[in-house]
Amino acid sequence: MKLKRILSLALSGILLLGVIPFSIAADETYVTPFEDVTETDWFYKEVLSVNAEGIMTGKSATVFDPKANISRAEVVTALARFACVNVSGKGDSLTFPDTQTDAWYSDYVGWAFENGIVTGYDNGNFGPSDLITRQE
Numbered sequence: 001m002k003l004k005r006i007l008s009l010a011l012s013g014i015l016l017l018g019v020i021p022f023s024i025a026a027d028e029t030y031v032t033p034f035e036d037v038t039e040t041d042w043f044y045k046e047v048l049s050v051n052a053e054g055i056m057t058g059k060s061a062t063v064f065d066p067k068a069n070i071s072r073a074e075v076v077t078a079l080a081r082f083a084c085v086n087v088s089g090k091g092d093s094l095t096f097p098d099t100q101t102d103a104w105y106s107d108y109v110g111w112a113f114e115n116g117i118v119t120g121y122d123n124g125n126f127g128p129s130d131l132i133t134r135q136e
Helices: 002-026 044-052 072-083 106-114
Strands: none
Touching: 072 106
16 A cells, blocks of 8 residues: 555656646746747647747847748758758859849858758759748
């Protein structure tokens, strides 16, 4: 009987430890700088997370535009930021005729190409402003 009581207390303690961090996380207060992202949006915490981590910055300081389409340049930028890699200088040798080595996205595209993440189109272009399709 004493063993059962000890096991019950141990299991109860383990269960409580598993619940405590979740309860604390659920009570955290989030503040958004974006006018178009509210606490009632299903993606609210995800937007705040990718913004806080510097993965995605939004369209401006106050607009995230979560329902907008995303370009190929924006996707490789987010991937590189998510991977926390140094992309400095990676765009210096871009060979895509429709990309510029001094564009905001050039180092990110260069990194993605160098790592086999993107190859460009059959015609040799990258299409930095082309919208990503589900297939891609």
